[in-house]
Structures are given as structure tokens and as C-alpha cells.
Amino acid sequence: xxxxxxxxxxxxxxxxxxxxxxxxxxxxxxxxxxxxxxxxxxxxxxxxxxxxxxxxxxxxxxxxxxxxxxxxxxxxxxxxxxxxxxxxxxxxxxxxxxxxxxxxxxxxxxxxxxxxxxxxxxxxxxxxxxxxxxxxxxxxxxxxxxxxxxxxxxxxxxxxxxxxxxxxxxxxxxxxxxxxxxxxxxxxxxxxxxxxxxxxxxxxxxxxxxxxxxxxxxxxxxxxxxxxxxxxxxxxxxxxxxxxxx
Amino acid sequence: xxxxxxxxxxxxxxxxxxxxxxxxxxxxxxxxxxxxxxxxxxxxxxxxxxxxxxxxxxxxxxxxxxxxxxxxxxxxxxxxxxxxxxxxxxxxxxxxxxxxxxxxxxxxxxxxxxxxxxxxxxxxxxxxxxxxxxxxxxxxxxxxxxxxxxxxxxxxxxxxxxxxxxxxxxxxxxxxxxxxxxxxxxxxxxxxxxxxxxxxxxxxxxxxxxxxxxxxxxxxxxxxxxxxxxxxxxxxxxxxxxxxxxxxxxxxxxxxxxxxxxxxxxxxxxxxxxxxxxxxxxxxxxxxxxxxxxxxxxxxxxxxxxxxxxxxxxxxxxxxxxxxxxxxxxxxxxxxxxxxxxxxxxxxxxxxxxxxxxxxxxxxxxxxxxxxxxxxxxxxxxxxxxxxxxxxxxxxxxxxxxxxxxxxxxxxxxxxxxxxxxxxxxxxxxxxxxxxxxxxxxxxxxxxxxxxxxxxxxxxxxxxxxxxxxxxxxxxxxxxxxxxxxxxxxxxxxxxxxxx
Numbered sequence: 001x002x003x004x005x006x007x008x009x010x011x012x013x014x015x016x017x018x019x020x021x022x023x024x025x026x027x028x029x030x031x032x033x034x035x036x037x038x039x040x041x042x043x044x045x046x047x048x049x050x051x052x053x054x055x056x057x058x059x060x061x062x063x064x065x066x067x068x069x070x071x072x073x074x075x076x077x078x079x080x081x082x083x084x085x086x087x088x089x090x091x092x093x094x095x096x097x098x099x100x101x102x103x104x105x106x107x108x109x110x111x112x113x114x115x116x117x118x119x120x121x122x123x124x125x126x127x128x129x130x131x132x133x134x135x136x137x138x139x140x141x142x143x144x145x146x147x148x149x150x151x152x153x154x155x156x157x158x159x160x161x162x163x164x165x166x167x168x169x170x171x172x173x174x175x176x177x178x179x180x181x182x183x184x185x186x187x188x189x190x191x192x193x194x195x196x197x198x199x200x201x202x203x204x205x206x207x208x209x210x211x212x213x214x215x216x217x218x219x220x221x222x223x224x225x226x227x228x229x230x231x232x233x234x235x236x237x238x239x240x241x242x243x244x245x246x
Numbered sequence: 247x248x249x250x251x252x253x254x255x256x257x258x259x260x261x262x263x264x265x266x267x268x269x270x271x272x273x274x275x276x277x278x279x280x281x282x283x284x285x286x287x288x289x290x291x292x293x294x295x296x297x298x299x300x301x302x303x304x305x306x307x308x309x310x311x312x313x314x315x316x317x318x319x320x321x322x323x324x325x326x327x328x329x330x331x332x333x334x335x336x337x338x339x340x341x342x343x344x345x346x347x348x349x350x351x352x353x354x355x356x357x358x359x360x361x362x363x364x365x366x367x368x369x370x371x372x373x374x375x376x377x378x379x380x381x382x383x384x385x386x387x388x389x390x391x392x393x394x395x396x397x398x399x400x401x402x403x404x405x406x407x408x409x410x411x412x413x414x415x416x417x418x419x420x421x422x423x424x425x426x427x428x429x430x431x432x433x434x435x436x437x438x439x440x441x442x443x444x445x446x447x448x449x450x451x452x453x454x455x456x457x458x459x460x461x462x463x464x465x466x467x468x469x470x471x472x473x474x475x476x477x478x479x480x481x482x483x484x485x486x487x488x489x490x491x492x493x494x495x496x497x498x499x500x501x502x503x504x505x506x507x508x509x510x511x512x513x514x515x516x517x518x519x520x521x522x523x524x525x526x527x528x529x530x531x532x533x534x535x536x537x538x539x540x541x542x543x544x545x546x547x548x549x550x551x552x553x554x555x556x557x558x559x560x561x562x563x564x565x566x567x568x569x570x571x572x573x574x575x576x577x578x579x580x581x582x583x584x585x586x587x588x589x590x591x592x593x594x595x596x597x598x599x600x601x602x603x604x605x606x607x608x609x610x611x612x613x614x615x616x617x618x619x620x621x622x623x624x625x626x627x628x629x630x631x632x633x634x635x636x637x638x639x640x641x642x643x644x645x646x647x648x649x650x651x652x653x654x655x656x657x658x659x660x661x662x663x664x665x666x667x668x669x670x671x672x673x674x675x676x677x678x679x680x681x682x683x684x685x686x687x688x689x690x691x692x693x694x695x696x697x698x699x700x701x702x703x704x705x706x707x708x709x710x711x712x713x714x715x716x717x718x719x720x721x722x723x724x725x726x727x728x729x730x731x732x733x734x735x736x737x738x739x740x741x742x743x744x745x746x
Contacts, residue, residue, distance in 0.1 A: 007619075011296065012523045026320070028448065029316060030313060030316060030317055031411065031636060033309070033310065033311070033313040033316050034312075034313060035312065035313045035314060036312055036529075036530055036570075037566065037567050037570060038566045038567065038570070039314060039406065039409065039566070041395060041399055041404055041406065041623055041624075041659075042622065042623050042624060042625060042626055042634065042659070043626065043632040043634070043635075043659060044626075044631070045630040045631065046631060050631075052715075056631065058402070058404075062402055064327075064399065064400055064401060064402050064404070065325070065327055065400075065402040066326070066397070066571050067400055068327040068331070068400035068401075068402075069326070069327050071401075072325055072326060072327055073694070075400075076325070082694060093493045115615045123562060129267070130326065131266050132263065132266065132326060132329040132330065132341070133324075133326035133329065135266055135344070135347065136324050136329065136341075136344065136347055136350070137324060137368075138324070138371065138372040139370050139371075140363075140370050140371045140372070141323075141324050141373075143370070159324065168371075190733045195409075203709045206362050206363040207363060207371075208320075208321070208322060208323045208324070208363065210320040211320075211321040211402075213323070213401055214320055214321030214403055215321065215402070215404075216402045218314070218317050218318070218321070218403050218404040218405070219313055219317070219404075220314065220398050220404035220406045221403075221404040222403075223535065225626055225631070227565060227566045227567070227569055227570075228565065228569060228583045228584065228585075229583075230568045231570060231573045231574050232569070232570050233570055234311070234585070236311055236679050237534075238569075240531075240534055244534075244538045244541065244542075244572075
């Protein structure tokens, strides 16, 4: 077994552990921290079902962003939808035999990869070209885009420039799942691609990528408009009822 | 104020975004509260020792108590969607008035002290210490947010800068740095019962004066009762309604509506204030205290219903928070929601024929309507989504024949703040107030020019006071601002009802 294989195997076990434990810790804190008050941004749905629809429109179509700024919306959709397709395309590396619907989507994953990189470059360009966005962009915002572009570009490079032995890549990842190490091809684009992905997984719970779980816990969107009908009371505030006169 | 020199912004031809001007509003800050304003609220009188630590400690406490704060501080991706949505940015060009930049003032301290990335790589992720420079920026720029929530409509994660401003102001109060405007007023509420410090006897006097005026005008003895035990309805209205113009014309209207509908009502001298300034300073404890004056008044007077007058932030605290602070309302009549808005009452009476309006009484006017930010984005009226947009318009249209809406990018959920909300309605912030009114003034100018609009109705005491003050800066007459119930008051048919 080569040192390279061992390094990457350890890296991916480590990255996966950080990602899962880190995000789970964050999600737990979001889920358990109480909301003292009803603060849905109105007009808001008056039922739980309504809120599910609101959240679906928000997460699937970026409804608020659409209202806000068409350029950001187009680029964000390109990036996120592209990323989704590309991710689906990657399921084949972890499942054997590959599911039929994944095989069907396979060719579109490439377009997904292109859309993703195009969207990212557009979003990055905004950080230089739009004065307001330039003002609010910090080093970490640029680095995050660089990392994602690197992932997308090296992924596409393995399709169009320097192909890698993807059968062996699959053997490596299936091996990881079974705790049975198999050799990883020593191709530069692949190693950069996988290194960047592992970095992203490690950075995820400590960065703005927390918007992914965060959006599901945003009280301004997830709360039901029923303040007059149902008394909302945070546990930490409940004792104050006893202090009041009358 | 005479010593404030500034230029009223020009209307932008194509509503283009302003160029960034760093530090354009760095000189703007409200008068700081003195010990005598802070101490009655339980806040330290002046900046405490080791305030840096205390501030971080308070932030930590709020993070444990408030999910929104935690999620909002983590989730921002700096996409820029909010950057051109704040009226204070549009009016001043100061980049720290972009919602994300305002949030970052608190987020940077959060990152430094509560995140791994900020502890390890502060420069990389924009993490900063809580130091004097930071506190100065907090004091200036968290008092250039009117908590209007417009940015939250457009944020893909619903990040509400109002929540962050409230948290920052709460933290500042806890280290002894509050604003004179809000804290002085809150102390008055605790001692006297209303923001204006209008004592019970003066209130009775004022209301008797209104009775005389209305009887003189209409020949009908409409009552404006104070502290009447056993009344059915307790009216909670902003104290500005008791004498400021055009507010008081709205109060006259409520009285006429109640009279014609045969509703037996009273105001309370103990809880003679709808506005809850504790929301502005983000203090749960203070909001709780002020809200429970209303509960006590309702119990003491033995009323069956609570109805709120026209007031924006008050309606937010009433509609969204009052049940939390002062509920449950099991001692009130369950047939009615608690609390109700006066417009819900009037609207229903119009629909079921309980009152009759003759819109031709307002034929000298062409109306438009300013959606108050907190009513629009933090409350509802009626029993349908968006009722807070529909009901006021229906009441206006029943009272006036000529009505025109402003640019849809500036109404309903996208409405702009008047420029004076969120505890900023003070003369020491006049420049900010004038500049922040720019987007609303532009939209108003459009309908004046293109549709001959003569009046703008509002349903918030702050909007009414703010507009009457700043509109002259833009060359508009301050009398253009009217209460919705002032229109109702003109149009309502008084006297015996026709029997069928």
C-alpha cells in the first residue's frame, strides 16, 4: 500500500468525521436554542403546511434572492443546481452496482460541473466588479470561491484534459466504506481534486457554508404566523409570568 | 436643530444605487443616555469598568437565549442581496449602512470570541476585538437601523438585521451605553404610563376637550372616556394620538367609529401608551414590563376586549409579542382576537354595515398610502395572509374616492421605512432621518407628479411625526400626511342609524 493511498484514506476519514460531528454540533445548537419571540417575516404562512411550502420555494428556487437581485439569483442557481447535478454524478463512486437513475443523470453531471464553475466565476467577478460587494468581501470569501472553483476545474479537467482511472477511484472509495484500503491512482488532477474536497469538508462547519443547515432554522422564515392564537413562550422566560402584578 | 448642517438628498432620476462614501455618516449618533435615564431601567449609569469583557459576556448570554441571533451570525455568505435595500444606505451612501456591513459589526466580535475560525485565523474571517473603536461604530451604526426588516425580505436566509441591532443595543445598555431618547422615554412609561409623560388628569382634560370639539363640529355627544371600569373595550393607542397632528384626528375618528357602532370603550391612564420603546433597545425584560401594564389595566378595568390604535412598532409588539409577554388572555372575550387593530374593527363594521361612510366627504383629496414597515413585515391584520396590506387600503377606499398606490417596489412587503423608526425619531438624528426618507419621498413624488396625489395616509405614530417633520425638507407640505382614521372621521355618517 502506497503512502499516498494511506494519506488520502486518513484524510477522508478525518474530513468526514469533522464534517459530520461539526455540522451535527451546529445543528443541535440551532435546534435547541429557543426563540424568545414570534418573528416571521410577514406576510407569513398561517399553517405548518404553508411554512413547508415557503421553505421549499426558498431552498429549491431561492425565492427571496429572486426578488432581490436577478444577477445573483441566476449565478447562484447556476452554481447550486450545477453542484447538485455534479454531486449526483458522484454517487456512482460510493454505490455498487450504481443505481439506474444515477446512471441516467450521469451525462448531465458534466453540464452540471460546467454550470457550477460558470456560476462561481460570475459570483467571484461580482466581488471585484460591484463596488458594494467588493466592500463586503473578505479574504475568506475569496478563498472559499477559489476552493470551489478548484474543485470544479480539476473535476472537469479529469473529463476533458487528463483522464484518470475512475474504476480504480471507485475501488478506493468503496474500500474506504468497507474499511478495506485499496490503492488510489496517483494522478495530479485527481489528487488536487480530492484534496480540495477534503479541505471543503473540514472547513464546512467553521465557515459560512453553515448557511446550508442555517437556512432551515431561520425563525424569520420557519415560524408560523399564529401569534394571537397560540402563546409562544421560551422556557428561559417562563418564570417571568409569576413576577407580574395581578 | 440649527447646528446640524446637511444637504437634503436630491431625487435620483433612475433610482440608481449611490456610490459608496466611506464614513459619510460616521458623525451621526444620538445623544447618549445619562445615569438618570439608565438607572431606572436597571442599566449601569455609565460605561462600566472592563466593559469589553462584559459586552462579550452579554453576547454569549444572548446567543444562548435567541436562536435567530445564532443562526443569523453564522449563515451570511456575503452575497450582496441586501446591500442596496436599506433606506439609510440609499439616502447616505455610507457603506456601513448596508445591512450586511451593519451586521458584520457584531458578527466580527462574535467570530472573534465564539467561533473556532475567528479564534485561530481572525484576519482571514474578519474577526475583531470588542474595543473602543468597535464600540463607537456600534453606537453610531446600530443607531442608523430602524429595525424595519426590509433587508430580511430579500435575504436568501431571512437574516433580519433588526434582530442583530436589537441585540447590539441590548449589549450596549448592559455596559452603560444607551440612548437618551429611548431610555428617558421608557423611564417615563414606568412612572407615568406613557411616552410623553402626560399624567392622568391632563389626559382626562385632553379627552374632554376632544368631546367638546367633536360635539361642536357634529352636534353629537361622542364620548372619549378615560378609566371607565366595566367598559367593553380598552383602547391602547400611541400617546401622540392625544394631541399631535395629524395623530389626534385619527383618535377623533376612532371615537366616532365606536360611537356609531355602539361600542362601549375607554382608554386607561395607567397604560396610556401603545408604543413599547423597549423593543427599540432590544430588551426582553423591559418589553415584558411595559407590556404587562396593559394586562394590569385590562384586569383592573374589567374590559372584554383590547383594541390598538394606529401605530406601527406598537402593533408589532401587540400582534406578535403581547400574547408572549402579557398573555394568556383567558379573562377576555374569546370571540375576538387579542389584541385587535382598530382598522380590523372599522373594516368589519364597514363590511357588515355597522358604520356608513360617505367617501365624497374626502373628494378634495387624492390619497396614497404608506405601508408602515413594522405593520407590513412584522404583523398581520384580519384572517388572511397579507391582510395588513388589504385592510388599510379597503378602509381608505371606503372613505375616499380617489386612491393611487405608489411604486410597487416601495409598498406592501417591500415598503420603505419612513426614516424615523426603531428609536431614531429624535432631533439629534435629524440628518439621518431626512436622508433615510429619500426612497419614500421619491415614490411619493412620482404619484404627486403623475397622479395628482394630494395626501399620504399612514398608520403609525412614528411615520406621522417623521413625515410631518422631514417632508418640508423635500419641498412637500407637512399637512399632506394624514391618519387613516382621520379620513374615516371625515367620511363617517354620524347620528341615528336608518332602520330598515
